[in-house]
Amino acid sequence: MATLLEVSGVSVTFDGYKAIRNLSFSIGEAEMRAIIGPNGAGKTTFMDIVTGKTSPDEGRVIWGEKSVNLLKMNEARIAQAGIGRKFQRPTVFEDQTVHANLLMALKNPRPSFACLFYRPSTRDLDRVAQLADEVGLSDALMRMSGELSHGQKQWLEIGMLLAQEPRLLLVDEPAAGMTLAEREHTTDLLKEAAKTRAVVVVEHDMEFVRRLECKVTVLHEGSVLAEGSLDHVTANPKVIEVYLGR
Amino acid sequence: MRRSFIARNPSILVFLACLALFTLAITLMSEATGAGLISTSFVKTLGKTLCLCLVAVAMDLVWGYCGILSLGHFAFFGLGGYMVGMWLMYARTEIIVAGSLANAPLPPTPAEISDAIGSQIFGVVGSSDFPLIWSFAHSFWAQMALVVIVPGLLALVFGWLAFRSRVTGVYLSILTQAMTLALSLYLFQNESGLRGNNGLSGLQNLPGVGAGQDAVSMWFFWGSALALALGYVICAWVVSGKFGSVVRGIRDDEARVRFLGYSVEGYKLFIFTFTAVIAAIAGALYYPQAGIINPGEVAPIASIYLAVWVAIGGRGRLYGAVIGAALVSLVSTWFTGGLVPSIRLGFYTVDWVDWWLVLLGLSFVLVTLFAPKGIGGLVDLITDRIAPNRHGADYGPDKGALREGEGRK
Numbered sequence A: 001m002a003t004l005l006e007v008s009g010v011s012v013t014f015d016g017y018k019a020i021r022n023l024s025f026s027i028g029e030a031e032m033r034a035i036i037g038p039n040g041a042g043k044t045t046f047m048d049i050v051t052g053k054t055s056p057d058e059g060r061v062i063w064g065e066k067s068v069n070l071l072k073m074n075e076a077r078i079a080q081a082g083i084g085r086k087f088q089r090p091t092v093f094e095d096q097t098v099h100a101n102l103l104m105a106l107k108n109p110r111p112s113f114a115c116l117f118y119r120p121s122t123r124d125l126d127r128v129a130q131l132a133d134e135v136g137l138s139d140a141l142m143r144m145s146g147e148l149s150h151g152q153k154q155w156l157e158i159g160m161l162l163a164q165e166p167r168l169l170l171v172d173e174p175a176a177g178m179t180l181a182e183r184e185h186t187t188d189l190l191k192e193a194a195k196t197r198a199v200v201v202v203e204h205d206m207e208f209v210r211r212l213e214c215k216v217t218v219l220h221e222g223s224v225l226a227e228g229s230l231d232h233v234t235a236n237p238k239v240i241e242v243y244l245g246r
Numbered sequence B: 001m002r003r004s005f006i007a008r009n010p011s012i013l014v015f016l017a018c019l020a021l022f023t024l025a026i027t028l029m030s031e032a033t034g035a036g037l038i039s040t041s042f043v044k045t046l047g048k049t050l051c052l053c054l055v056a057v058a059m060d061l062v063w064g065y066c067g068i069l070s071l072g073h074f075a076f077f078g079l080g081g082y083m084v085g086m087w088l089m090y091a092r093t094e095i096i097v098a099g100s101l102a103n104a105p106l107p108p109t110p111a112e113i114s115d116a117i118g119s120q121i122f123g124v125v126g127s128s129d130f131p132l133i134w135s136f137a138h139s140f141w142a143q144m145a146l147v148v149i150v151p152g153l154l155a156l157v158f159g160w161l162a163f164r165s166r167v168t169g170v171y172l173s174i175l176t177q178a179m180t181l182a183l184s185l186y187l188f189q190n191e192s193g194l195r196g197n198n199g200l201s202g203l204q205n206l207p208g209v210g211a212g213q214d215a216v217s218m219w220f221f222w223g224s225a226l227a228l229a230l231g232y233v234i235c236a237w238v239v240s241g242k243f244g245s246v247v248r249g250i251r252d253d254e255a256r257v258r259f260l261g262y263s264v265e266g267y268k269l270f271i272f273t274f275t276a277v278i279a280a281i282a283g284a285l286y287y288p289q290a291g292i293i294n295p296g297e298v299a300p301i302a303s304i305y306l307a308v309w310v311a312i313g314g315r316g317r318l319y320g321a322v323i324g325a326a327l328v329s330l331v332s333t334w335f336t337g338g339l340v341p342s343i344r345l346g347f348y349t350v351d352w353v354d355w356w357l358v359l360l361g362l363s364f365v366l367v368t369l370f371a372p373k374g375i376g377g378l379v380d381l382i383t384d385r386i387a388p389n390r391h392g393a394d395y396g397p398d399k400g401a402l403r404e405g406e407g408r409k
Ligand SMILES: Nc1ncnc2c1ncn2[C@@H]1O[C@H](COP(=O)(O)OP(=O)(O)OP(=O)(O)O)[C@@H](O)[C@H]1O
Pocket: A014, A015, A019, A037, A038, A039, A040, A041, A042, A043, A044, A045, A046, A088
């Protein structure tokens, strides 16, 4: 399987604190990967680096079959290249309707002039309706997204992520604030997405990770501690010590 | 879901209807075209007010919708005025000069005419040569194009530099203030070629037009009303639809917009330049009604007033900007015109010419604290639009983001 994203030897220091140390990570084109690790392990910072929010002190981040250097690109261009992201704290446009949020995320030309003259096609509207249905927000399409519950905002953001049709989905703690049934539904959605694209899921909940049935990367103090199947890494004594034993 | 633009924004029709009624009423009451109930100078005041409403709409677009608190849009307004003023002054002086030289024994050469116009216009600053920037002043169309090009280009270059380096919030506001200050200081110099602190004058006289000021004032009044109507509809169109979604997204959380793949800088630059052009057109209609423009007009404080109008009227809704600008500027004319009787307290006399600014400042503070939706928020009482209780949370992490009370259900 061809490699889609290749992160190698990356380090980041915040005010003298090494949040990421010599981290290497790679993921294939249609692969699901879970990242686990204790609080402060650097999971979110890893996503910040890949999406261009934080630039590392050293290391390389290489993308796609053309081996583009992501470190030379800004956030918007990285997103256009096909990397979509869901934030740890659900981040949606609260003063706008669910419909507007989804429409904005939909994969369509991004330049300002194209956007100015854009009128939603029937196909786009159908797609929005379909996405809303998938994430259970059909009845809330015309509601202001600021009015949604925490869990619904998570759903909306997942919907926005899918709407972008990215080649790589970076999903930071998608299940927080969801009921058990909703969590199961989220796993299904992510597994479905991983059939055609790469998905990286950060999650604390072990049951959730188990249901993803995928390779797991354990982060600790900014570098990879272990990698492999869930059973494999949870049997690792180092992992038990830093993570599970607590 | 795919209703027409007007159907989605009924407030546009209401606004246009109000504006049309107002224009009709003034037309019927004016000296030139109606019963003569109101003076020509009042028609001019109202015409100027319409221009101020237009620049306020532009301000609302850039601040209320895009979250860029520009404190420099009056610079573009002033520049538009200067550009139009250059043609007005040149063309009128040319007619006067041609008239006086026609009696000379020898027909004047073009160079003589040009010299005579130059010494007429620049005599006050002790010069008679045309500066380079007047190269197009003889041509109506070229100078009208400059009304849009000069402020537009300034906004484009300034915006490109500022947005590219991701200057936001207070720093951007300060930068825009610095820009207006620099522009007004430059214009104050005699060497600027725009007659220093004398500014351009006699702009109320349209060259080659025999009609009296009463008629001319009505033409400009109609022109201003039309410009406001068009500007309003275009701005409303720009902020509707997906473009509007992105722009409001930038206001509330620009980082999130970037992660969706939109180039925030491009959008900001578009809005900044577009609103600068609207401001310039408003200025180009305003100053012929005012009759004079001088560097004091682009002083930094003018742009701050503009933000105050929009805040008092209610930002993030175009009619709010219109209400704010119309109300505050008319009330201000009333107070500063010495029309409001002073209050004698025995030990002190409150003279409104001096105290008006205090009153304005106080209203600004009160509106910001207690009525974040501004006067335009009163409309919500009719339309049942209520701001949800968000327990003090704003609508996004950015400085320009909607505040709790400004939202809707
Ligand atoms: N912008 C920043 N400035 C300073 N320190 C930061 C910054 N971002 C992250 N850090 C620090 O880097 C470390 C890693 O943070 P990160 O958010 O990546 O952890 P995480 O694995 O996502 O944790 P959690 O499970 O709590 O979400 C933490 O110690 C955090 O305090």
